[in-house]
Amino acid sequence: MSELRILTPGLGAVSSTLMAGVMLARRGLGRPIGALTEYGELDGQPINDLVVALDDISFGAWDPFNETAYDVAKRSGVLTPEHLAAVADDLREISPKSAVFDETWVQALAGAPNTKTGDSYMDLVEQITDDIESYRRDGERLVMVWCGSTEAYHHPTPVHQSLTEFELGLKNSDSAIAPSQIYAYAAIRAGVPFANGAPNVTVDVPALEQMAEQYGVPIAGKDFKTGQTLLKTVIAPGLKSRRLGIRGWFSTNILGNRDGLVLDHPDNFRSKEITKLGVLDALLEPAKNPDLYGDLSHEVRINYYPPAGDNKEGWDNIDLVGWLDYPMQIKVNFLCRDSILAAPIVLDLARFLDMAKTAGNKGVQNWLGYYFKSPHPVEGEPTEHDLFVQERILLDEIRRMSAGLTTT
Ligand SMILES: NC(=O)c1ccc[n+]([C@@H]2O[C@H](COP(=O)([O-])OP(=O)(O)OC[C@H]3O[C@@H](n4cnc5c(N)ncnc54)[C@H](O)[C@@H]3O)[C@@H](O)[C@H]2O)c1
Numbered sequence: 001m002s003e004l005r006i007l008t009p010g011l012g013a014v015s016s017t018l019m020a021g022v023m024l025a026r027r028g029l030g031r032p033i034g035a036l037t038e039y040g041e042l043d044g045q046p047i048n049d050l051v052v053a054l055d056d057i058s059f060g061a062w063d064p065f066n067e068t069a070y071d072v073a074k075r076s077g078v079l080t081p082e083h084l085a086a087v088a089d090d091l092r093e094i095s096p097k098s099a100v101f102d103e104t105w106v107q108a109l110a111g112a113p114n115t116k117t118g119d120s121y122m123d124l125v126e127q128i129t130d131d132i133e134s135y136r137r138d139g140e141r142l143v144m145v146w147c148g149s150t151e152a153y154h155h156p157t158p159v160h161q162s163l164t165e166f167e168l169g170l171k172n173s174d175s176a177i178a179p180s181q182i183y184a185y186a187a188i189r190a191g192v193p194f195a196n197g198a199p200n201v202t203v204d205v206p207a208l209e210q211m212a213e214q215y216g217v218p219i220a221g222k223d224f225k226t227g228q229t230l231l232k233t234v235i236a237p238g239l240k241s242r243r244l245g246i247r248g249w250f251s252t253n254i255l256g257n258r259d260g261l262v263l264d265h266p267d268n269f270r271s272k273e274i275t276k277l278g279v280l281d282a283l284l285e286p287a288k289n290p291d292l293y294g295d296l297s298h299e300v301r302i303n304y305y306p307p308a309g310d311n312k313e314g315w316d317n318i319d320l321v322g323w324l325d326y327p328m329q330i331k332v333n334f335l336c337r338d339s340i341l342a343a344p345i346v347l348d349l350a351r352f353l354d355m356a357k358t359a360g361n362k363g364v365q366n367w368l369g370y371y372f373k374s375p376h377p378v379e380g381e382p383t384e385h386d387l388f389v390q391e392r393i394l395l396d397e398i399r400r401m402s403a404g405l406t407t408t
Contacts (some may be wrong), residue, residue: 003140004052006350009183010148011061011096016073017339018346023087026054034344037351050402051351060135063096064112078310078339097131100124100179105151108262122170128186143350144187144194151200152267166207188217193353196221199271213363218356220365223373226341228314236283237386245292245321252301256308264304276300282385312338345371359401367397
């Protein structure tokens with residue numbers, strides 16, 4: 001199987017941890033735990049046999065700060081000095097290309113120096129396209145996974161409703177078009193599958209959904225399901241299965257990395273709040289189960305707390321109701337590591353999107369909802385949040401694709 005290059009707009013904690021992890025695992029200096037494509041099985045066969053090998057993966061990135069992957073990994077403080085030293089030379093070779101960046105979308109990073117300028121947004125698309133092509137070596141396939149900062153929440157406007165309007169908007173530099181959408185447009189046009197790891201609105205608009213269908217490119221999103229929400233989508237289906245009532249679910253986090261700094265701004269937090277809040281309603285279906293979940297109050301907070309670094313701490317308080325309405329409580333305290341949980345998701349997504357492209361899939365890949373807090377909806381189809389149902393859907397699609405790939 002030929003090579004795959006994973007392109008990440010955003011060279012931050014998640015992408016540098018992914019890159020270092022792949023390099024360490026290749027040398028047997030660390031185990032790629034958390035990746036289904038490394039440890040999963042399908043009908044007795046390792047899923048690893050169906051996807052591109054770790055040895056055949058390389059990287060490329062864009063970032064508004066001009067630091068190498070080594071500098072970023074060191075600053076992010078996720079990996080030990082021993083791990084970093086073992087792959088330092090390889091990480092130093094990865095420098096980001098200048099970014100399409102507009103500080104109105106990420107105010108916390110105002111003044112970032114490594115950015116592109118152009119006559120119009122369409123001109124910026126052409127520059128990203130040149131970058132993409134410069135990364136494409138002979139026979140190499142590409143995928144793009146947005147690992148950039150969370151952009152401020154903006155509701156889609158008429159410019160997002162059709163590809164024609166969107167292309168006109170790019171020519172007129174319509175301020176409703178987000179930087180992430182400029183990358184996504186360039187990727188789809190270049191035939192490169194795209195996934196969105198952050199909660200901002202990017203490919204989940206009709207214009208880019210249509211474009212992905214038209215160009216035969218798989219797309220997926222959004223917002224990696226890593227810590228608190230991962231547990232929510234495990235615990236809530238379990239409680240619902242036993243018909244236990246839930247009256248309240250309060251979730252709070254402290255986070256001290258650059259992601260936490262960006263999310264400290266209310267406009268950027270709003271994007272995250274929407275993807276985090278949607279999950280429980282979809283899982284518990286209060287309209288169908290008003291007695292048990294009708295008056296559920298669900299709150300989510302994220303606080304920027306620098307000493308925590310990348311080691312996010314999440315607390316959940318769940319107020320349950322049992323037999324004869326007697327109240328009970330569950331407290332969850334998850335001391336997790338954000339990028340350690342997210343890196344294997346990026347690896348799996350890149351490999352599965354690559355497989356999907358080869359299998360001829362196009363448009364929204366909602367079978368990848370397993371990896372996202374807010375799975376990209378498909379009109380007329382229910383959005384599944386239960387992790388175990390999502391896993392079954394994912395495996396079914398891998399089975400279907402691999403059968404097609406071996407018979408053609
Ligand atoms: N780690 C997790 O568990 C997790 C879970 C869900 C979602 N996410 C999302 O993944 C993204 C990456 O997380 P992280 O911890 O690596 O954050 P980070 O802040 O370390 O890295 C993000 C990088 O994106 C860059 N950036 C900002 N705007 C950009 C643009 N327009 N083009 C290119 N680069 C741009 C920033 O300079 C920064 O280096 C965030 O949006 C975060 O919310 C992370």
